[in-house]
Amino acid sequence: MERRLAGLCDPGSEDFHEHEMSFSLRTGVNMSPDVSIKIRRRFKPDIVFHNQWLFRYIGVPEPDAKCPVIVRKVINSICYSQDCMTFAKTLGLRMDYEYMAKGKLWTKGNIKIATNILSRTERPGQYDPASIKPVSDSVLVEISCALPESAEYTMAAKQIRDFADQLMPLVCMEKVDYWRKYCSTGTVASQLGPIPVPPM
Amino acid sequence: MGISWVLEVDQSVKSVERLLETNGAEKIGPFTVDVTPYIPTAQHSIDIPQNYVVHHTKFPQTTFSIIPGENFKKSPKAVCDRGFDLILSKMRNGTTPDLHGKIEISGGEYRLEDFVVRVGTAVQGTTVKGIVVEVDFEPCAVVAQCKELMTEFIKTIFAKYADNRPDIFNSNEGPQNYTPLDTMWQYVTIVSKLRKKT
Numbered sequence: 001m002e003r004r005l006a007g008l009c010d011p012g013s014e015d016f017h018e019h020e021m022s023f024s025l026r027t028g029v030n031m032s033p034d035v036s037i038k039i040r041r042r043f044k045p046d047i048v049f050h051n052q053w054l055f056r057y058i059g060v061p062e063p064d065a066k067c068p069v070i071v072r073k074v075i076n077s078i079c080y081s082q083d084c085m086t087f088a089k090t091l092g093l094r095m096d097y098e099y100m101a102k103g104k105l106w107t108k109g110n111i112k113i114a115t116n117i118l119s120r121t122e123r124p125g126q127y128d129p130a131s132i133k134p135v136s137d138s139v140l141v142e143i144s145c146a147l148p149e150s151a152e153y154t155m156a157a158k159q160i161r162d163f164a165d166q167l168m169p170l171v172c173m174e175k176v177d178y179w180r181k182y183c184s185t186g187t188v189a190s191q192l193g194p195i196p197v198p199p200m
Numbered sequence: 201m202g203i204s205w206v207l208e209v210d211q212s213v214k215s216v217e218r219l220l221e222t223n224g225a226e227k228i229g230p231f232t233v234d235v236t237p238y239i240p241t242a243q244h245s246i247d248i249p250q251n252y253v254v255h256h257t258k259f260p261q262t263t264f265s266i267i268p269g270e271n272f273k274k275s276p277k278a279v280c281d282r283g284f285d286l287i288l289s290k291m292r293n294g295t296t297p298d299l300h301g302k303i304e305i306s307g308g309e310y311r312l313e314d315f316v317v318r319v320g321t322a323v324q325g326t327t328v329k330g331i332v333v334e335v336d337f338e339p340c341a342v343v344a345q346c347k348e349l350m351t352e353f354i355k356t357i358f359a360k361y362a363d364n365r366p367d368i369f370n371s372n373e374g375p376q377n378y379t380p381l382d383t384m385w386q387y388v389t390i391v392s393k394l395r396k397k398t
Binding site: 035037057059075076077078079080084086089090091092 | 249279280281282
C-alpha cells in the first residue's frame with residue numbers, strides 16, 4: 001500500500017501521531033448532538049507543542065447525489081490554550097469519543113492522502129502504552145482536497161475519484177452515508193475500513 | 201513580546217494626546233480593540249458561561265477568547281487564529297454574540313522610545329463609555345523585570361492612576377512570562393466595568 005502511494009504521490013511523506021477528540025454541542029431535543037467539533041493535538045507531545053490544538057468544524061454533507069465524493073464544509077482553527085479541556089467544556093462542548101491516529105500524510109497536487117492506523121484507550125484518560133489497544137488491523141485511508149468556500153467542486157471531486165480508483169483493489173472508495181448511521185452512536189470502530197472522504 | 205498596562209482615564213482623548221506629544225511621543229498609526237461578549241442562549245444559561253472574544257490590531261490574525269472566572273489564572277482562555285470566530289458562529293445554538301454589548305476601543309497609537317501608548321475611545325453601539333489607555337513596553341517579557349520602570353512611566357504621565365496597578369503587577373509568584381492574553385484580560389476587566397457604567 002505504502003509503495004503504491006509512494007509511486008503515485010509527490011515525493012516525500014510526513015509521519016504523524018495525533019490524538020483526536022470529538023466534541024459536540026448538545027442543544028437539540030433530548031440533548032442530541034447537533035454541532036460536532038474535532039479537537040486534535042500531537043499525541044505524547046513534547047513541551048514545545050504541548051498546548052497547541054487544532055479545532056476543526058465539519059459540517060453536514062452537501063446533498064448532491066451525482067457527485068462521486070462527499071462534500072462537507074470544514075473550518076480549521078489553530079489554538080493555543082493551557083487548559084483546553086476546561087476551555088472546551090465552558091464553551092458547552094461535551095466529548096463523544098476519542099482515538100489516536102498514527103500514519104503518514106502524502107500529497108498529490110492539492111489532494112491530501114492520509115493513512116491512519118487507529119487505536120483507542122481502554123481506560124479513558126489514561127494513555128500509557130498498556131491501555132492503548134488498536135481498533136482493528138485495517139488502515140483508514142483519507143483522501144481529501146480543500147477548496148475555497150462555495151467554489152465549484154465537480155472537477156476536484158472527479159480528480160479524487162480518479163486517484164482513488166488507482167488504489168484499487170487495495171482500497172475501495174465508496175460513498176457511504178456513514179454519518180447517518182454512526183454519528184449518534186459515536187464509535188470510531190464502525191467507521192473503519194476504507195471509507196470515502198470528501199474534499200475538504 | 202511586550203508588557204502592557206491598560207487603564208481607564210477620565211480626561212479627553214485630546215488632552216491625553218497633547219500630554220503624550222509634549223513628552224516627545226510620535227503618532228505611528230491607528231489601532232482598534234474590540235471585545236464581544238458571547239452570551240449563552242436561554243436554554244443553556246446554566247451550563248455555558250459568558251465568553252469574551254477579543255481582537256487587537258497588534259495581533260491582526262489572532263482571536264483571544266476568555267471566559268472570566270474569579271481571577272485570570274482560573275479563567276479558561278485560548279489564543280486562536282481567526283477561524284475560531286467562524287467556528288463560534290457555527291455554535292450559535294449554544295452561544296450567540298451579544299452585539300449590543302460589544303465595545304470597540306479605537307484611537308491612535310503613539311511611540312515614545314521603547315514605549316507604545318494607545319489612546320482610544322471606548323464605544324458601545326453609539327454611546328461613548330470612556331477613554332482607555334494602554335501603555336505597552338515592548339522590549340521586555342517578564343513583569344518582575346520592568347514593573348518599577350513602568351510604574352515610573354505611568355507616574356510621570358498619568359500620575360493619579362499609578363497606584364491602581366493591574367493584578368499581574370502585584371503578583372508575588374516570582375518571575376513569569378507575560379503573554380498577550382494578560383493584556384486581553386486587562387481589557388476584558390475594564391470593558392466589563394465600562395459596560396455597567398451609564
